[in-house]
Amino acid sequence: MQFAQTNYKRLTLNMKKLLLLTFTLGIFFTAQAQFPGGFGGGAKKITVTGRITATILDSVTKKPIDYATVSLITVKDNKSVNGGVTDEKGKLSLLNIAPDSYKLMIGFMGYKTKTVLVTTTPSKPDNNIGTIYISGSENTLADVQVQGTKAVIENKIDRMVYNAEADGTNAGGDATDVMRKVPMLSVDVDGNVQLRGGAVRVLINGKPSGTMASSVSDALKMIPAEQIKSVEVITSPSAKYDAEGSGGIINIITKKSNAQGVSGTVNASAGTRQNNGAFNITAKTGRLSVNANLGTNLAYAQNSRVVIVNNTTVIDPVDNTVTANNVSQDGYSKWSRKGYNGSFGADYDFNAYNNISTTVKMNSFSNGGPGAANYIINGAPANNISDMDMTFDNLDWNVDYKKTSKKEGEEFSISGQLSTGKTPLHFSNILFSDLYPNGAATSSSNTGKNKEYTAQTDYTYPFTKSTILEVGVKGIFRDISSTYDNGGAQDFDYSQNVASAYGVISFDLTKKIKFKGGLRGEYTKIDFNTRDNGIETNDYLNLFPSAIISRTLKGNATLKLSYNRRVQRPSQSYLNPFRNTSDQFNIMQGNPQLNPELSDNFELGYSTFIKGSVINASVFYRRTGGVIESSISSTRDGSTNKTLTSYLNVGTAQTYGLNVFGSYNPKPKWTLMSNIGLNTYEVSNTATNVSTGTFLNYNIFARSAYGFGKGYNFELFGVVNSPRRTYQGKTDAMIFYGASFKKDILNKKGSIGINTLNPFTKDLHIQTVNNSITSTGTVFQSQNIYYPLRSFGVNFSYSFGKLKFTEKKKIKNDDIKQDQQQGGMGGVQQ
Known part of the structure; x- marks a missing residue:
């Protein structure tokens, strides 16, 4: 209680200081926007526009x-x-x-x-x-390729855009299925996403959301693929972006638009793996626009088989005695997944220069179910019956004001955001063995709560059409709490406040050479309590420079060179010290002592467009200090050795990489595309004198799409992800493939189709092997997962009205490393 009161006073004081700074700068910028003559210019009379x-x-x-x-x-x-x-x-x-x-x-x-x-x-x-x-x-x-649809891949100067709505193979899937086909991305069996071997920041419409605060892999599964318009892969973010994401930023843009009159879309899919439904409607009259959407996702309960072998030794710190154990288990979990999301937004133009918008979004997602496992514990048999339920509930509320002026490109904005989330978790086990013939029952619950308040103001001033200045300030105030069902040692409170400011300038060096550079400063203050050390405080200031220079070459080609510094702060799932014993022989626990990752990124890229074909190639180097990875160790619980999985700053990583993307049209209605990514993995730690050595990772994506005319389209795709290394072990390669057939109907306002994923392979088999040697003992762990991936489905979509797409600038937080990464909602700022 004392910690909560102290933390509240500190939070209130920090909020007052930052809000005072924001208010003062807001007054200055507002005055500047009212006098669009620029710095030092006189007032101009505003005429009717x-x-x-x-x-x-x-x-x-x-x-x-x-x-x-x-x-x-x-x-x-x-x-x-x-x-x-x-x-x-x-x-x-x-x-x-x-x-x-x-x-x-x-x-x-x-x-x-x-x-x-x-x-x-x-x-x-x-x-x-x-x-x-x-x-x-x-x-x-x-x-010229004339197909009447947008190209699946678009190459822009600072990003690559994957237009999911133009890819028929996405119908009936979820956001995880979409991400697996985006160039430069790799997705593991759990749905965790990496960009060129590095952690990323995932946004939805450029904005964060508390829905993603616990596990982005689970949250992505509740977004129907039909709701996704496109995915932007931003490898060279400017200083205007929050500095989160060592590999870059992924921005998922949903099908949300403004329209004069009433318009909307309806999507539905049913299949052997999951069912999705979505309804979107937009209405606009004069200067007022409102929109709403509802979505739902239901995945059937299917058996996922898990086989784990643990060989552990534990060294007693008192008498140095060594205890060895061997525990193997072969079991299954029969989890179902269900979720829904809804939002309502309003947008109003007071006049040609002033606009206000607000959005409220609610999400609820749950998964879990029964499971059972057979154990061999040092030669003695046992079996366990389990049950688990995890829920994610979240609400986001955004309010954004934007003011423009007669001077083209000048813009001032103020944005506010409130996010609240709740993540209750409950599990139970009944273990039967010779020692417990009637069963030994255990159960536990943990409820995590997250509150986040954000205030931001931005100002853009164009000195000329090519010389543009961007400045802004931002404050983020986070409170995280984790309550154990019995209270006491495992309860956890954590506050994190981040104040930031940035400046970016862009201009033309010559007619063919452009430059954009900037600097962002972020001050972070953290207060948290731990079981052993009570209240602890940490604060640090980081500077994040960024620069990109591009040159236009002959034949629609572009060459660019970029540098930026990025950060990854650990989030609740990494920090929470709650001891999760849902698998009582493989315990999971967060680490509140984690430090953030800091990375420096260099990239040289080349892109060109030749007779309808797109080629994009890049080489990059990334150095990351304080790399955060999951870590296994041995622990003694009663008379049995068990494995403990947590997170550590394991050392410094150096990554060299290459990415090549190409798209080619052998015929006007036939499109071939492929993406090949290579990157090295190497982690070293001078304090422990440990180095993993250098390993090569790769991922390959290939796609073929053909239009037969009269609205008939057929597509094939395949993905190969190489084995992935960590500092303790390796995860096997992953291969999956799919196909879809779609027919346009109702004057191309609707479509029906069928799709399949891994039709000739029932389960996706992934093996992970880890080795750990520490002062407390050793662990060898082999884990085999058989994930039921094969599926067949049908889908239907229909659009009504006349849609008109407009983008609105929105606030965004992208500074937290999540369970691989997080997502959100809003309009991306560039």
Whole structure:
């Protein structure tokens, strides 16, 4: 109680200091935004502005042209004053347009550039041009892939985008299935994600969520694949991003959009492995837009077989006697999984310069079920009956205000976020043996609670179109508690407050060379209690520089060189000292003494577009200090040796890597793509004089998609992940494959399809071997998991209304290392 009161006072004092700083800077930035003449400039009179909207279609197929480039040029002086690109429906919306006469120039590779005259007036500032048709260029049409759908992979200067909605093999799956097919990512059997061999920060629409606070692998399983629009892989984040993620950032963008009128989507899938359902609706009238969605996921209970062999020795610290034990188990767990999520959002434009939006999102997810195992304990048989239930409940509430000015690109925003989560866990065991013929019953419960408050303000000022300054401050206040059912030693309270500020400048060195660099500072203060040492305090200041320089080459090619420093802070699942004995011979426990990882990343990348083909290649080097990995050791419990799995800062890692992605169209309706990633693994520790040596990891992804015409599409894909090394052992390779067949119906507003995953292999067999030698004893552990992956399913989707995609800037926290990593929701800031 004393700790809680002390921690509360410290938290309140830190919040007041940071909020005062945020408020002061907010007043300054607001004043700057009100006077868009820039630094030192005088006030400008705000004139009435409006918007220009249009729809761009192919003149022959009448299909939308997405990502067409549009420039708005004044007639009187022929200067470009605004511009943008069309969305997947061919829609265009240009905001903050002053009354004048303009030329709208529309261009897209393979099409003739088209110019349209348009005029806006003070009495009629908004002008909806309607539909504009553009025609193909005869001399380049042969090189253009015309499929009427967005490319599955898009290569951008700082990221690679995987358009999940254009990939029919995702139908009927969940977010984990989607992530397994994203270039540069590797996903293990539990659903944990790595980017080029490093830990990543996972966001959903650029924003964190408490739903992911306990286990991102479990949380991803509750997101239906049909809700995912695209996945962005950001390998070179600027200093504007929170510094979390040694490998980079993954941003999952869901199918959420604004539309004039009413529009929505319905998706449903049923199969032998899981069932998904999702409903999204958007309504817009004038300057007000509201949207809501509901989703559900149900996975059938299936037997997952687990075979574990433990050979342990324990050294008594008093008399140095050695006790050896051999425990083997062969059992199964029959877990089911169910979850739902829902959200409601509102967005309102007060005028052309001021916008406010809010979103409330709720999630509930649970899994668990019965299990049984046969044991051989030093030659004596025993058996165990178990049951487990884990639940994740979370609520996120975001409020965002954005102010723009007449000066194109100038923007000021204030954002706030509240996240609350609760993760109750309960398990029970009944062990039958010669010592306990009537059964020895044990049970335990643990409830984790998380509260997180965030305040953030950002300001962007364009000195010119190519010279842009971005600055901002942010505060995150976290309280984590873990309560054991019997109270006492295993209760755990943890507070973490992070204050950060950043500055980023981007400009053109020459017409072909661009530069973007910045610096982010983060101050972290931590208070926590432990069983042995009581209340402990830790604080540290880190600086995170970032820089990227890119050069445009001939033939649509780009060369870039980047550097950034990143951090991984351990989260609740890594820190919680609760002793989880759900498997009473393989105990799990967090470590509150963990330090954060710090990494320096260098990357050299090359990308080009040749006649419809995309090639992206990169080499990188990463040095990470204080690497956090799971660790096994031996412990004595009664008369039996047991293994204890926890987390340690094991040493310093050096990683060299290569990634090559390619996409090729042998025919206009046939797409081939592949991604090959290589990276080394090596961890050394000068304090213990231990080195793992150097090992090579690889992952391969291949895909073939063919459109037969009349809405018929067929796809095949396969994934190979190499054996993965850790400082104590190795996990075997993982191979899986799938196929889907889809037919467009209802004038392409709907589709039906069938899909399969690993149809010729019932179980995915993964073996993990670990060896541990410490001062307390030794452990050899062999674990075999037989995960039922084979599945067949059917799916249906339908869209109604006319969707219009718009992105809103949202607050995001991406500074915590989770159970591999975390996710969230909102609009990504760039």
